[in-house]
Amino acid sequence: MTNPAQDAPAASGPAxxxxxxxxxxxxxxQAARILTEDxxxxxxRVGAPLExxxxxxxSRGAERDWRADPALYTTDAEALVDGADIVIELMGGIEPAxxxxxxxxxxxxxxxxxxxxxxxxxxxxxFALASETGAQLxxxxxVAGAIPILRPLRDSLSGDTVTRVMGIANGTTNFILDxxxxxxxxxxxxxxxxxxLGYAEADPTADVGGLDAAAKAAILATLSFGAPYxxxxxxxxxxxxxxxxxxxxxxxxxxxxxxxxxxxxxTAEDGxxxxxxRVHPTLxxxxxxxxxxxxxxxxVFVEAENAGQLMFYGPGAGGAPTASAVMGDVVSIAQxxxxxxxxxxxxxxxxxxxLDAAEASTSCMVVLHVAxxxxxxxxxxxxxxxxxxxxxxxxxxxxxxxxxPGASLRLITHRARQRDLDATVDAxxxxxxxxxxxxxxxxxxx
Amino acid sequence: MTNPAQDAPAASGPAxxxxxxxxxxxxxxQAARILTEDxxxxxxRVGAPLExxxxxxxSRGAERDWRADPALYTTDAEALVDGADIVIELMGGIEPAxxxxxxxxxxxxxxxxxxxxxxxxxxxxxFALASETGAQLxxxxxVAGAIPILRPLRDSLSGDTVTRVMGIANGTTNFILDxxxxxxxxxxxxxxxxxxLGYAEADPTADVGGLDAAAKAAILATLSFGAPYxxxxxxxxxxxxxxxxxxxxxxxxxxxxxxxxxxxxxTAEDGxxxxxxRVHPTLxxxxxxxxxxxxxxxxVFVEAENAGQLMFYGPGAGGAPTASAVMGDVVSIAQxxxxxxxxxxxxxxxxxxxLDAAEASTSCMVVLHVAxxxxxxxxxxxxxxxxxxxxxxxxxxxxxxxxxPGASLRLITHRARQRDLDATVDAxxxxxxxxxxxxxxxxxxx
Ligand SMILES: NC(=O)c1ccc[n+]([C@@H]2O[C@H](COP(=O)([O-])OP(=O)(O)OC[C@H]3O[C@@H](n4cnc5c(N)ncnc54)[C@H](OP(=O)(O)O)[C@@H]3O)[C@@H](O)[C@H]2O)c1
Ligand SMILES: NC(=O)c1ccc[n+]([C@@H]2O[C@H](COP(=O)([O-])OP(=O)(O)OC[C@H]3O[C@@H](n4cnc5c(N)ncnc54)[C@H](OP(=O)(O)O)[C@@H]3O)[C@@H](O)[C@H]2O)c1
Numbered sequence: 001m002t003n004p005a006q007d008a009p010a011a012s013g014p015a016x017x018x019x020x021x022x023x024x025x026x027x028x029x030q031a032a033r034i035l036t037e038d039x040x041x042x043x044x045r046v047g048a049p050l051e052x053x054x055x056x057x058x059s060r061g062a063e064r065d066w067r068a069d070p071a072l073y074t075t076d077a078e079a080l081v082d083g084a085d086i087v088i089e090l091m092g093g094i095e096p097a098x099x100x101x102x103x104x105x106x107x108x109x110x111x112x113x114x115x116x117x118x119x120x121x122x123x124x125x126x127f128a129l130a131s132e133t134g135a136q137l138x139x140x141x142x143v144a145g146a147i148p149i150l151r152p153l154r155d156s157l158s159g160d161t162v163t164r165v166m167g168i169a170n171g172t173t174n175f176i177l178d179x180x181x182x183x184x185x186x187x188x189x190x191x192x193x194x195x196x197l198g199y200a201e202a203d204p205t206a207d208v209g210g211l212d213a214a215a216k217a218a219i220l221a222t223l224s225f226g227a228p229y230x231x232x233x234x235x236x237x238x239x240x241x242x243x244x245x246x247x248x249x250x251x252x253x254x255x256x257x258x259x260x261x262x263x264x265x266x267t268a269e270d271g272x273x274x275x276x277x278r279v280h281p282t283l284x285x286x287x288x289x290x291x292x293x294x295x296x297x298x299x300v301f302v303e304a305e306n307a308g309q310l311m312f313y314g315p316g317a318g319g320a321p322t323a324s325a326v327m328g329d330v331v332s333i334a335q336x337x338x339x340x341x342x343x344x345x346x347x348x349x350x351x352x353x354x355l356d357a358a359e360a361s362t363s364c365m366v367v368l369h370v371a372x373x374x375x376x377x378x379x380x381x382x383x384x385x386x387x388x389x390x391x392x393x394x395x396x397x398x399x400x401x402x403x404x405p406g407a408s409l410r411l412i413t414h415r416a417r418q419r420d421l422d423a424t425v426d427a428x429x430x431x432x433x434x435x436x437x438x439x440x441x442x443x444x445x446x
Numbered sequence: 447m448t449n450p451a452q453d454a455p456a457a458s459g460p461a462x463x464x465x466x467x468x469x470x471x472x473x474x475x476q477a478a479r480i481l482t483e484d485x486x487x488x489x490x491r492v493g494a495p496l497e498x499x500x501x502x503x504x505s506r507g508a509e510r511d512w513r514a515d516p517a518l519y520t521t522d523a524e525a526l527v528d529g530a531d532i533v534i535e536l537m538g539g540i541e542p543a544x545x546x547x548x549x550x551x552x553x554x555x556x557x558x559x560x561x562x563x564x565x566x567x568x569x570x571x572x573f574a575l576a577s578e579t580g581a582q583l584x585x586x587x588x589v590a591g592a593i594p595i596l597r598p599l600r601d602s603l604s605g606d607t608v609t610r611v612m613g614i615a616n617g618t619t620n621f622i623l624d625x626x627x628x629x630x631x632x633x634x635x636x637x638x639x640x641x642x643l644g645y646a647e648a649d650p651t652a653d654v655g656g657l658d659a660a661a662k663a664a665i666l667a668t669l670s671f672g673a674p675y676x677x678x679x680x681x682x683x684x685x686x687x688x689x690x691x692x693x694x695x696x697x698x699x700x701x702x703x704x705x706x707x708x709x710x711x712x713t714a715e716d717g718x719x720x721x722x723x724r725v726h727p728t729l730x731x732x733x734x735x736x737x738x739x740x741x742x743x744x745x746v747f748v749e750a751e752n753a754g755q756l757m758f759y760g761p762g763a764g765g766a767p768t769a770s771a772v773m774g775d776v777v778s779i780a781q782x783x784x785x786x787x788x789x790x791x792x793x794x795x796x797x798x799x800x801l802d803a804a805e806a807s808t809s810c811m812v813v814l815h816v817a818x819x820x821x822x823x824x825x826x827x828x829x830x831x832x833x834x835x836x837x838x839x840x841x842x843x844x845x846x847x848x849x850x851p852g853a854s855l856r857l858i859t860h861r862a863r864q865r866d867l868d869a870t871v872d873a874x875x876x877x878x879x880x881x882x883x884x885x886x887x888x889x890x891x892x
Contacts, residue, residue: 034605034752045604140602146753148602156586156594158491159480159773289759292738306480306770307592310760313735314753324752327605 016051017334020080022100023090024055024064024073027114027141030323031088033066042327046334054080056091065319078103086333088326089113098122101137108133110337112329114141114322120215124228136336138329143219144169144298146321147314148328153223157304162224164264164303166282166444169216171296171316172207173239173259175199177281178294181256186244199296210238210279213261217277220300221263225275226350229263235357237280246281246439249367252397253410255283256291260444265352266359269417274355280442283365288445358419363392363446365412367439368428372407376433380409383431387424389416392446406435412443462497463780466526468546469536470501470510470519473560473587476769477534479512488773492780500526502537511765524549532779534772535559544568547583554579556783558775560587560768566661570674582782584775589665590615590744592767593760594774599669603750608670610710610749612728612890615662617742617762618653619685619705621645623727624740627702632690645742656684656725659707663723666746667709671721672796675709681803683726692727692885695813698843699856701729702737706890711798712805715863720801726888729811734891804865809838809892811858813885814874818853822879826855829877833870835862838892852881858889 019035021028035042035052043049055068056077074080077100081087087104089111091097097118104111106129113119119126119142130137140150144167153162168174172194179190191208194200206212214234221229239259250257260282267273284291289311293299298316303309315321370376377394384391390413397410413421429437465481467474481488481498489495501514502523520526523546527533533550535557537543543564550557552575559565565572565588576583586596590613599608614620618640625636637654640646652658660680667675685705696703706728713719730737735757739745744762749755761767816822823840830837836859843856859867875883 030752038605038607041607042605147756148598151597151601152594155597155778156771156774158777159484159488159775160770161484161487287740289738292733292735294733304770306476306766306773308761308764308767310593310758312756312758314756318754320752321754324606324750325602327752328602329605331604332601 014048014338016049017046017085017337018053018083019050019086019088019330020053020056020084021088021090022056022077022080022097023092024057024068025090026065026319027322027326028055028090029064029066030319031090031326032068034323034327036068042331045331047338048334050330050334053083056080081109082107084109085337086330087111088330089115090326091115092117094118094121101126102129105129105133105135105137108135110136110138110333112138112326112333114139114326116142116212116215116219120218120231123219123222123230127228136333138333139219140329141322141325143216143223144300144312145314145316145318146325147298147300147312147316148325149300149312150223152312153302157302157307160307161305162302163305164262165220165224165300166290167216167220167261167300168258168290168293168298169261169300169316170207170213170259171298172200172204173213174293174297175295176208177239177242177257177259180242180244180247181251184244184247187240187242208238208240210236210259213259213279217261217263217279220261221275221277224263225265225352227275227352229275229277229354233354234277234279239281242281246441249365249397249410249439250283250441253365253412254286255365255443256286257281257441258284258290258293260290262444264360266355266361268355268359272353272355274353274359276355276357276360278357278360283441283443284445290445358417358422360418361415362418362421363413363415363443364421365410365439365441365443366425366428366437367397368409368411368434369404369406369436369438370409371433371435372405373433377409379431379433380411380428383427384411384413384424387420387427389420389424390414404435408438460494460784462495463492463531463783464499464529465496465532465534465776466499466502466530467534467536468502468523468526468543469538470503470514471536472511472765473768473772474501474536475510475512476765477536477772478514478518480769480773482514488777491777493784494780496776496780499529502526527555528553530555531783532776533557534776535561536772537561538563540564540567547572548575551575551579551581551583554581556582556584556779558584558772558779560585560772562588562658562661562665566664566677569665569668569676573674582779584779585665586775587768587771589662589669590746590758591760591762591764592771593744593746593758593762594771595746595758596669598758599748603748603753606753607751608748609751610708611666611670611746612736613662613666613707613746614704614736614739614744615707615746615762616653616659616705617744618646618650619659620739620743621741622654623685623688623703623705626688626690626693627697630690630693633686633688654684654686656682656705659705659725663707663709663725666707667721667723670709671711671798673721673798675721675723675800679800680723680725685727688727692887695811695843695856695885696729696887699811699858700732701811701889702732703727703887704730704736704739706736708890710806712801712807714801714805718799718801720799722801722803722806724803724806729887729889730891736891804863804868806864807861808864808867809859809861809889810867811856811885811887811889812871812874812883813843814855814857814880815850815852815882815884816855817879817881818851819879823855825877825879826857826874829873830857830859830870833866833873835866835870836860850881854884
C-alpha cells in the first residue's frame, strides 16, 4: 500500500488511526483523495496519522472520479469495518449501510455518514446504539452538503432557542424553479434542462417530489429542537404541480417560488406545544435572503429568540464539497480519540411532539378567476372572514384567463392556521361566482 | 439572591457552576437576562445549574436595558473573578479587561469574551496563558456578533483548507454604504442619518476608519489559518473618502461598494507563502452573495479548497444577538466542566507569515478624466501594459466631469499584484493627457 499517511515517522508520534471508507463513488472517491493528498495536514491537525485501510465498493473495477491505490478497493465491507478505528459510510441507501453502521457502533467504533435517507428513517435507533457503546455518529454531510450547519445549530446556538428553520435543501429543485423564474419556462422544460446539465437524475422523483428535502427537514428539526423526528413527521408537497402561471403571478406580486424545508415550533389549537415539519413550494419576498439563492446552491435560514435571523449558504451537493463536510467530522472524531476524554454526550432528548401540518401558521396567496359581476368581491371577502382569515391585500390582476369572460383576483392573507386556510380555499372553490381557483401558494418571510 | 438557577433541587444533581459577569451594558445585560430567564433550559443542556454570582459594573446605579437583582451588581470585579467557575468578559476596552481575564486564566478559570479590540491586540498572550493552565478562552461574539463562524471555521472546515475569507464585518459602515448606494447620498449625509438612527456612535472613527473591521480581519485570519495575527498585520482603508461619484460609477458598471475585511492565502513575489490581511472599500458584482447584505447585517464569505464558496449571514451586533453567541460559548464550556475530560487543545500553531498588502492579488476599477484628443486611449492602455496589468474592459462613460472639456474613461483590470496596480495608477496620474484620476476602487468576487 502506498498510503502517504504511513510515511509518517513510525518511531515518534502516536499510532495511526485506521479509517475504513464504505463507498468510493461521487463523495467517497473525493474523501479518499483528501485522505491521501492532504495526509500531512490532517496528521498535524489530528495529532496522529489517518491511515486509509480500504474502500468498500460493489465492483472493484468501476470507473472512479479519483482512483486510490487499486489494492485498497475491496468488496468485503464487514472485514473493513471490523479492523477500523473510524468508519466513513458513503454508500447510500438503507442496506447494507444500516447493518454496517450498526456493526461499527456496536463495537464502539465511531461512524461518519452522509446518508440522509438512512438517518431520516432509522436515525433514532442508530443514535441510541451509539450512546450505549460510547461511539460517535456524525452526519454533517447529510444535512446540507458542504454547508456547516450541524455545529452552528448544536453548539453555537446552544445558549439560545431556535424557533424556526427554513432551508433550500435540494439543489435540483432550486435549479428547476430558478429556470422557471428567470426564463418563464414550464416545469417539464426546466426539468429536461436540469437533466441535460446533470443537475437532475434520470429518475428525479425523490427530488421533485420533495422527499429528499423532507429527509433534511427531519434532520434539521432534530438538530434544532433536540427531539427525534422521522420522515413520517413531515408533510410533503413537491414542485411538479408548479406552472408557468404560478410563477408569473408570484413575480407580479414581488415574490419568488422556492421549495422550502421548514421546521418550526408551534402551538396546536388545543394548546399542545410541538413542532411542525413541512416541505412545500413557498413564495418568498424577492428581498428575503433566501430568495437570491440561485441554481444548485443550498441555504439554511435560522430564526432564534436572541440571535434573530441567521443564514448559512453554500454548495448543497457535489463530491468535493460533501467530502469536505465528511472530513470535518473525521478530524473532530480523530482528535477526540487522540486526546482521550469522554465522547460527546447525547444532548438530553427534548419532548416536542410533531404536530399535524394543519396546525402550522402561515400565509397564503390565492389567485381566483371570478365572474365579472357586482357583489363578487364582497362574497369572496366574506368567505375569508367566516374562516377567521384576514386579508393583507386583494387586487384585480391581469392573467392568462383574461381571454375568458370574468376577472382575476389576487389575494394575500395574513398569517392564519393552515387548517383554516385550507377550509377557506375549499369554500371559495364552492362559490358560484368563482370560476376557478387558479393558484394557491403558501407565503413565508413576509 | 433570587437567581432562578438556584431553585434547582439541591439534594439531587451536580453542584451549580458559578458564572461571573464582567460588564452589564448592552451585551452584558442581555447575557444576565438569558442566564436568569432561561435558567431551566440552560441547566438541562449543561447538566448542572448556571449560577450568576455577580455583575461587575462601573456604577451600580446606572440605567440598564435589563435589570438583574440589585444585589448582583458590584464594583469589585476581582473578587467576582476569584470565586468563579466561568468568567464572561463584556466590559470592552483593554484595561481592566486584560488584567481580569489574565487573573481568571492564571487560576485555570475559563473565560468567554466578546472583546475584539483586546483579542486583536493581546490575543496571543492570552491564548498562551490559557493553554498553560488548561483554561479555555472562547470568543465567538468577538468575530461577527451573533453569526456562528468560530465553530464552522475551526471545526467544520478542519478537514479542508480555507483559502480566503471576506467579511462584511461592520454594521455601521454597511448601513452608510447602503444608504449611499440606494439613495445617492454622500458620505456626510449618510453618516448623519446613521447617527440619528443609532447605527453609528457619536465618535464614529473606529467604524468608518475601518479599525473595527481590521480587528475582525485579524481574528478571522487567526481562525482560518491557525496562525496568530494582530491588528498590525492588517492594511486598513476606511470609507471616509468614498464619494457619491464613486457610487455612481460602481452602480453604472454593475457593482456595489462594500467595506470588506479580507484574509487570504497568498504567495509573495519572492515565493514566500503567507497571508494577506486587508480592509478596504471593495466593488462587488451585484449578483455576489455579499452584495445583497443590507443595512446593519454582517456576513462572512469563505472560500475553501474542497467546500467551495460558503456564506454565513446574520446580525453583527446588538445586545441580544451578541449575548446569544456568548451563551453558546458558556454552554460549551460548562458542558465540558460537567462531563470532565481534557480541555480543547490549542490547534498547533501554523507558520503562515503576514505578507505586505502590496503582495495581494486583486483587480481594480479606475475612472479617469482625460483629454479628448487622438491617441489618449492608446497611451492609457500602454501604461497598463508597461506594468504587466491586463485590462478586462475599457469604455468611455458619462460622468459629472462631462461639463469640463475632455472625456471620462472607465477601466477594469484583470487580477494583478497590488504593487503593480498602485504603480500603474501613479503613472496614469503623471500622464499629460490624464486630467484627473477620478476614482480607484478594488474589485473582488468577479
Ligand atoms: N453526491 C452528493 O452530492 C451527495 C451530497 C450529500 C450527501 N450525499 C450522500 O452520500 C452518500 C454517497 O453518495 P454518492 O453520490 O457518493 O453515491 P454513489 O456515487 O452512488 O457511490 C456509492 C458508492 O457505494 C458503493 N456501494 C453501493 N452499494 C454497495 C454495496 N452493497 N456494497 C459495497 N459497496 C456499495 C458503490 O460501489 P461501486 O462504485 O462499485 O458502484 C459506490 O462506490 C449517499 O448517502 C448520499 O445521499 C451525497
Ligand atoms: N454592543 C454590541 O453590539 C457588541 C457586538 C459584538 C461585540 N461587542 C463587544 O462586547 C463588549 C461589551 O460591549 P457593550 O456594547 O455591551 O459595552 P457597554 O454597553 O459599554 O457596556 C460595558 C459594561 O462594562 C462595564 N464596565 C466598563 N468598564 C468597567 C470597569 N473599569 N470596571 C467595571 N465595569 C466596567 C460598564 O459599567 P457601567 O454599566 O456601570 O457603565 C458596562 O456595564 C465589548 O468588548 C464590545 O466590543 C459588543
